[in-house]
Amino acid sequence: MTEFGVNFFPVVDPAVKSATDYYDETLRLIELAESLRFTQAQTVEHYFTAYGGYSPDPVTLLTAAAARTSRIRLATGAVVPAFTHPVKLAGKLAMLDHLSHGRLDVGFGRAFLPAEFDAFGIPMDESRARFAEGVEACRQLWTTEDLMWEGRFHRFGPVTLLPRPYQRPHPPIFIASATSADSCAAAGTAGHHLQVVPSVTTGEQLAAMLNAYRRAWDDAGHDPAARRIQIKFTCYLSRDTEDAHQQAEFYERNYIEHMAAAVAPLAGSRSADYPGYDKFLEKAKNYEFAKSLAGNKVLAGDPGGVTEQIRAVRAEFGTDLSFSLQFNPGGLSFARAATAMELFAAEVMPAFRETS
C-alpha cells in the first residue's frame, strides 16, 4: 500500500497570515490528516524570511502535533545538524519520540541558505562535513551509552544521553533532499532512509539518485523491505481542473519568488560545497509553471488528473515511494487546504490502496 503524508513548509509572509493563525491551522490540518488516514506529518527548519521562517524549530511544532494526535507519524523534513549542537538536537528529538510514543521520523538536512549559515557563524564550506558529523553524532548518542565523541567540530564524553529514545535502536533516520547520486549512495550504505524533492532536480538526476540509493542499500546487505523513500510534492486539488491550475501557478510563483528573495541578498557567499548554487538562482528566474506541471514537478488538477500524475511518478521513479504532500502552500486558507485533503483522501488515495 502506497503511503501518503502531509507536509508543511510555511512560505508565509507575516503580513498575510499571523504565526498564531499559521500554527493553529497547521495543527488542525494535522488532526484532519490523521482522521483521513494520511500516515505522516512533516515540517521544515528555516529562518528569518517568508521562505520557511515560521519554522525555526520543527521539533516544537511537531511536539504540539504529537499532543493532539495518536496515530499519525511526525517527521522533521528536515532538522539541520549544522545549526544545533548534537547533544541538544538528539536530546529534544528523543523527548519528542517519547511524547509521541514512538511516532518520530527524523529527516536531517544540510541547509542551503547563506543568510542562515551567516547567522549561526558557520562557514558554508563546512556544511557537508558538519552534516555528516551531526547525523552520526545523533545516531551514536541514541544508541551508545558512555559515548566518547571525538569529531572535527564537537568533542565530548563519556556521556549517556537522556532520555534514551523510545524507538530502538533509534528513530528512523532520513537523509533529506540530497541532490547528488553520491550522497544518496552514502545514505543507502549507511542504512538511512531518503527524502527527495523532485522539483529541485531533473528527472534523469532523480532517477540516477534513486537507483544509486537502492543499489547501495542492497549492496550493504540491509533488509530490502525496510528501505523507505519519501518524495515531496506540493498538491493543488480541486474538482475544477482550471481552478486547481490557477491556484497552483499563483502559489508556485509565490514559492519561487520567496526562495529567490531568501537566496539573493547573499549570493556572493557561494561555496565549493554548493556547486549548483548559481544555476539555482537562474532556474528560479526562468520558472515556467506549464513545464513544471508537464514534468510532474508539481501535482495540480482534479482527482483524476492528480491520480494520473502519481501513476506517472511511480512509473518513472518506482513503486516503492511514499508521498509527502503540501496542501497549504503560501498561506492558502485553512478551508481550501482541508477541502483538498478530503478530496485527496476520498478520490485519489483509493487508487493506490491495493498497489505495492
Added chain:
Amino acid sequence: MTEFGVNFFPVVDPAVKSATDYYDETLRLIELAESLRFTQAQTVEHYFTAYGGYSPDPVTLLTAAAARTSRIRLATGAVVPAFTHPVKLAGKLAMLDHLSHGRLDVGFGRAFLPAEFDAFGIPMDESRARFAEGVEACRQLWTTEDLMWEGRFHRFGPVTLLPRPYQRPHPPIFIASATSADSCAAAGTAGHHLQVVPSVTTGEQLAAMLNAYRRAWDDAGHDPAARRIQIKFTCYLSRDTEDAHQQAEFYERNYIEHMAAAVAPLAGSRSADYPGYDKFLEKAKNYEFAKSLAGNKVLAGDPGGVTEQIRAVRAEFGTDLSFSLQFNPGGLSFARAATAMELFAAEVMPAFRETS
C-alpha cells in the same frame, strides 16, 4: 492574591521510571494543576544524569503542555543560553509563545554542572558572560527588526527573527536562581523578573538578594506593580504530618545525592565564575533534613503545617512572592503527587486568596 504554580525538576533514575511515563504523568499533572487554579507550570534544563537529565529541552515538554491546556502559564525554569545559539533559542521560544497564545514565561539560567559545560565545549569561565549576552540577544531578537548583533560570542545580522513573539514587546523574562545580590540588582535594573531557590542560599543571603533586587527595580523607575519574584520549593503534603515528613526526608536525600553525583565526577574543573562551588559539595554531604525543614527550605507536613511555613516565608522574605512548587520529586507516584496537589488547592491555597 498570592499565586501558586507547579514545578517539574525530574530527579528520576531511568531504572525507576521510564521517560515515557515521566512525561505522560507530568502532562497529566499539569492538566490537573490548571483545573485546580495553579497559575503556572515550570520545568528545567539539564542533561545526562538522573539529576534533571529527563529534561534536556524544557521548551519541548512545555509545548506538549501548551497543547493540552488553555489557561495555565508555561515557564522555563530555566533555559540555558550558553548551550543554545540565541537565534535558535529565541525562535523556538517565540514559537511556543504563539502555540500557547501568549502563556509563556521565560526563565534564563547560567547552569552550574561542569559535565554540561564540557559536553557543549563551553569553558565555565565564560558562563557569566555567555549568560548575559544570550539573554540580551534573545531580548533584542524579540524586540528589534533588522537586528545587528555584535557580541563577544555571536555576531549576526541584520536579521529579523520569525516568528515575532506573541506577547509584546516580548514574553516576560525571569533571571533564574541567581545567588548573589549583585546579580539580583542587575536583574532589577534591567527590568527582568526573578526566580529564586531558597534551598541553595542562607536566609540572610536570600533576604539581601531580594532587597537588592527590589531596590534596583524601583531605582530604575520600573512599575512596582509589574515586578514578579518567584520562589521555588519542593512540597510534601499529606493529612498525616509524619507521613509527609518521611516522604520528604527520603526524596530530599535522593535529590541531594543525585545532585552530588552529577557534580562530583568533574569537581576539578571549578571556575573563578563559581566561587561557592567547593562549599556546595560539602553542604550536600552534610545535609540534615530536620534543619532544612526548620529553616523552611522545604515545605512538608499537613495542610496546617505547610500553611504556617508559607506564612513564615512570606513574613521573612516578603508578601510579593509567587510560589513554584514541586509535588512529584524523584519519581514519586502520579497518584501521590495528584493527591498532594488536590489537598494543597483545597486546604492551603484558600488561606492566601485574600492576602496581597
